[in-house]
Amino acid sequence: MTRSGVRTQETRPGTAPRRPVGPRRARRALRWSATTLSVLILGTAGAGYLYYEHLNGNIDKGERSSGDSKAHRAGPNAAGQTPVNILLIGSDSRASEENVELGGGRDTRGNPPLGDVQMLIHLAADRESAAVVSVPRDTRVDIPECTDPKTGETHPATNGTINTSLARGGAGCTLATWQNLTGVYVDHWMTIDFAGVVTMADAVGGVEVCVNQNVWDRPLPGVPGGSGLRMKAGSRKVGGEQALQWLRTRHAWGSDVLRTRAQRMYMNSMIRTLRDQNVFTDTGRLTDLAEAATRSLKVSEEIGSVQKLYDLGMQLKTVPPDRITMTALPTVEDPRNRNHLVAAGADAERVWTMLRDDVPFDDKGATAGREKGDGGKTGGRKAAGEDPAAPDAEIGVLVRNATRSATLGPVGGRAGAIARSLVARGFTRAVPDTSGALAEERTVVRYPDAASRGDARRVAESLGIPPGSVSRSADVRGVTVVVGADWREGTAYPKPSPPEAGDLPKDADALNGSEKGPCMDVYGPYRW
Template sequence: MTRSDVRKEAPRPDVRRGGGREAARAGDRTGSDADHGGHRRPRGRGPRRKHRVLRWSATTLAVLILGTAGAGYLYYRHLNANIQKGERSSGDAKARQAEPNAAGQRPLNILLIGSDSRNSDENVKLGGSRDNRGNPPLGDVQMLIHLSADRKSAAMVSIPRDTRVDIPRCTDPDTGRTYPATNDIINTSLARGGAGCTLATWENLTGVYIDHWMTIDFAGVVRMADAIGGVDVCVRQNVWDHPTAAVPGGSGLKMTAGTRKIKGKQALQWLRTRHAWGSDPMRARAQHMYLNSMLRTLRKQNVFTDTGRLTDLAEAATRSLKVSEEIGTVKKLYDLGMQLKSVPSDRITSLTMPNVEDPKDANHLLPDGAGAAKVWQMLRDDVPFDGKGREAAGKKGKQEATKAPSAPDDRIGVLVQNATGSATLAPVPGRAGAVAGELVRKGFARAAKDTTAGLREGRTVVRYPTAELEGDAQRVAKSLGIPLSSVQRSTDVSGVTLAVGADWRAGASYQHAEPEGDGLPSSADSINGSDSSQCMDVYAPYRW
């Protein structure tokens, strides 16, 4: 029934004429069935008309609501369909999820990977290097976003793309091809089993369990930068990252000195620039400055009251990101964004992994042993990089054993492995025997060394296969001063197994370094998320 049909059946009386209103009142007073024109009308005509109008209104409202909800649902499905998903881990990794705090909360770790893929016309146009079209992508940007268990602080840690590391055995989930373990620069891990292999590489290097990964390519960066509307960045001198007689290539970034708002292709150029900043670690610093500025910009924008802006951001994000499958819905990505948004800017710290030049290749880097180890330890123990709340976080690293051992010390079997080798260090000969001997002296009569060669662990860890042996593993760790955060359940072992890592190459007891000052090593190039004064220096050959 249309609105015009209703009006024809029951025309509204002209109440502007005094007679109509008075006659209606008279009829009400007398109970007469006559209308003001003297014609009779059926009793109850008014109420039936009212009911029809109400029915029409309810029907129309229902159609509008269902139509809107249907469109919303279809749009939600459309956004979900935009998202590409993949396997969380495709490599041999041994990191274990952190234990929850007293409130039942766990830290959240997300690996952000910037791919240099040139497998589309758009990416070739933006990234150049047409000869590389069709080649497996490399992970040229790799950054771990760490949200503390209480969601009061966050950290962003980058590893430069040319850092040489151990890459574990990985299987590409799309092709089924298996790649053997190797030692190579970290950006090649993306080509050896996808983002899941890069995640496994990070876990083995850092000992930090990584919950999710996200990848974004050149075109995705441009879409996101445009959707945000621009981000403020700063250079102290005019910059032009272009080919020179000595160094080919360059991002093409060209800006005048000062603070400038960049978006689209220029934002991509900023994130890709390396030569003009002087090094790969300085490129990571520029990326941190961009992301910090982006987060500050998004905080200022009230996108949730602007449907157009919100739609643009949702479209850009879902079309630009590929994510690990367990967060492959709009709702889950939104929830992650809200958790990051809840952290104040001044509690976000970004830094690049402390590094040193690779003696085998001056173009490559290596983790700076003690400095990098300290950063990874702080992440594992959920110690804030800004030094705030450090006392509470420190208690977690000093927790007491939670399980009773299943047997006396002299009946606990312990296998000790020599895993002291690393990408830069040869294994310490006889290390497994020395630590096993120390355990025997402490009363663990069944401790023995493992003769397997070539094992590598960045940090010392005690593993156990079943819940029944957790107390035994904790007892072994406590006797040697190993923190309980390094006691892990693993299906890779058949009994309590102590892997003596590269962080314990000498001494009878493990030295668990406590954070000092703000906790970060002096070699860490850190930036606070609220610092809007940061500005990049331009390497002299690229000034104009």
Template sequence: MTRSGVQEGSRPGLPDGNRSDGGPAPHGGDGRAGGGRRPDGGRGRRALRWSATTLSVLILGTAGVGRLYYDHLNDNIEKGERSSGDSKAYRAEPNAAGQTPLNILLIGSDSRASDENVALGGGRDTRGNPPLGDVQMLIHLAADRESAAVVSIPRDTRVDIPECTDPRTGDTYPAVNDIINTSLARGGPGCTLATWQNLTGVYVDHWMTIDFAGVVSMADAIGGVEVCVNQNVWDRPLPGVPGGSGLKMRAGSEKVEGERALQWLRTRHAWGSDLLRARAQHMYMNSMIRTLRDQNVFTDTGRLMGLAEAATSSLTVSEEIGSVKELYDLGMQLRTVPPDRITMTTLPTVEDPQNRNHLVTAGADAERMWTMLRDDVAFDGKGDKSDGTGGSDKAGKGDEGGAKASADPAAPDGEIGVLVRNATRSATLGPVSGRAGAIARSLVAKGFTRAAPDTSRALAEERTVVRYPDAASRGDARRVAESLGIPADSVRQSADVSGVTVVVGADWREGTAYPDRSPSGAGGLPEGADALDAAETDPCMDVYEPYRW
């Protein structure tokens, strides 16, 4: 990968008493570990980066590419390694129709590696610093391709970042617990992808990034997008609160483009918090999706070429999708989802007890969202999903399919060697001591007399799994999982184990029977997800009172 950059500066605070939990207020402060402040102007491009990355995917799904232009567009695309970090996520099993979900990580890179990016984002004195991934979202395309979910994580959310190796330099970075936007500087987008996989348990197929210059190019290519406010808004400096995007508009709807679009997307103070800024960005994105679908680009050759040129020039992508054809095919899959089945959300978070300027995931609410993604459950509550799994046939498939599993019978319980590991630590919770021993004793009581705990330090995995080394031990692993109530889709072959290994994850912190994980009902998102679907045209932003006029 060749695009790189420097770190994002801090966010100016709001008046005392303002909060980041939905009330009028950001969590303020520096926004990263260490570092000083930087003018607010560069942050707007982060918002556009976020929008433009998704837009790039959409454009490539709505634009045909002429053969004479094909090689040129291919040359525009920059590529990088898919994963550069230590991650244990596995691909989802196919549903009954043989379909699997598709997950794409979109990253807005805070890059100032070129004169153009420096001019757009400032920070000339920190030009050589590594980039931050200040905007991150996961697009989940359902296995049946009938719905899509988008989950954003606030940039200052503290998570476990795994050990990563930068594919460009060969530098290795140790595992660390830090805010998620720093992952990009610790091995590139592949490290951010590995961080997401470890946090969510969701296998991420691809990543895409975009920088400042690409954002501006894409913003110009799309044209106007309609946005809406409930009160007159003017995002300007106030006494004790510097910065502001300059956005000034009257109550109601207005089409914004160019600098006006930039002002909308960078506005934070006038909404009251970073989380509410994410909501405004979701509204813009939804409106942009509708705008793109309404545009007749197929009969406008100049516009078609402009969109394709901007998209391919703006993106850096993981190498397995590093061609126009692959991007086009990817975009066509996304294009099949109607706007009313695209759900934009933000991960539920709470204030970090270690640093009030940061956030941590909101325990059970966050895990509910990750479970819905892992189980391919539609976020919107629509569609015919009688088993609640978004079309996945969990009951009979397991790790290699029901038919194949039956051909690998288990040994007698007393002859199966089982190692139990404690991996109950998570980004927000410490490990539960004694878990490996408790589960091992339970297995012995059930007749698995060769079960024993791993006495090494507690690991961190969000979801409990049973791993086995080869096909000969598959039946044994499934038998152990069955005895504990662990679902068949959590039984996985792995080269990291030498025998059947039960890894007790953060989702099983008490008891000796695995908690019932009946598939979440479609549409059962936690309230903190702040869900919007792309067909909604009514939502408008409320303006924080000091910024009304």
């Protein structure tokens, strides 16, 4: 001890004296700790980077559009925001053994895939609402010329059921078909096959669905096929193969239109399930979902990374469930084939107009999207670079009378009246078709090829026919005005009133994203 009573460091025999603990040693310890921490951080980051690249490597990508379509993005609203449109396609591809096992049809393994589930997801420019529109797979539409990005084969424009577009140039052809059908610019597409549905359903832990009666979708005498779905009345979670059966069931619901309702109910439930799960605080759950999503989905190339998919998901997440509206395209029986459907004239056009003008499908938002954007004048269709039209006097126009409807007979002389009106407007080559009255629910202007697109739009504009009613068709040889049952008098197309928020037609079969109550009714023969 020192005189002051403070103990000094004692040295035992045979040992070196211990160094005092001073500022120098403390600094050295801090440096060691910092180095160790840096190594740990860098190691973790490296593993995270490798896993991020692994997930990116899972993603299968494809060309955004492989078809002849000239739709343009909608202009920004007053805040500089633009809507986002995503096409979701469910493929019946049997290109793998797993898909064959899940979907059956081993003898069709090599056949081109069909897009049997098709939904357009519209995220409003202000990100406060979202709309989903399903089109039944057997709806007959104009399919544009498409080039298959894998084989380079070019498929000519045709008129057929919308599900066949996937086989004529992949998802990019289906996207182009939707753009021509709706006049809406579609930003992205995503596709998922049988195996992907099973994987995603398991990853989210099952999705709750509901039936009012016991259901068994099975083959019956004279009615082959069936998804195999079998469950008792009430609500229950379906996962894996049973989730796929729910989405594929048609006979047990009674129609293809009702199948789209069951699919929308499933999607509603899945959205609610994901929102309720704390995946971002559960590393295991987040990893499972990331693996499932990146392996299950094929996406258009411009969103072909984990970061871009995550950003898109975050935008969708901002919309509250009660501002998500799911609908089906209003359709009627196809006059050419009772097993097919066609868009239901003015009701279908109203749905497309609301999408083009970014008008909310519910009544909880702004009155009309046009108040926030370009005045609703273009509907997202016109832009610089539009195909030029020939001088009016050089455009040949054939006018057809198709005013007959399911409940009303044709109006005589309509083709002649509209042809004379066009001649008076300067279209001196306009003539009526004298082959007899046809039946079309709504008035349309059709054209045969890209070279005549501008001419067709010029004719439509002169008559006041909306841009969404102008489409390419393999059934015409030149610009053709088909005067439908919605235009039975006058020489100026009746101007529809602009849609208000929530102004959906009744046959759009709207479902709100927050609804948990709806159950599917089972068609009698498939109850047990």
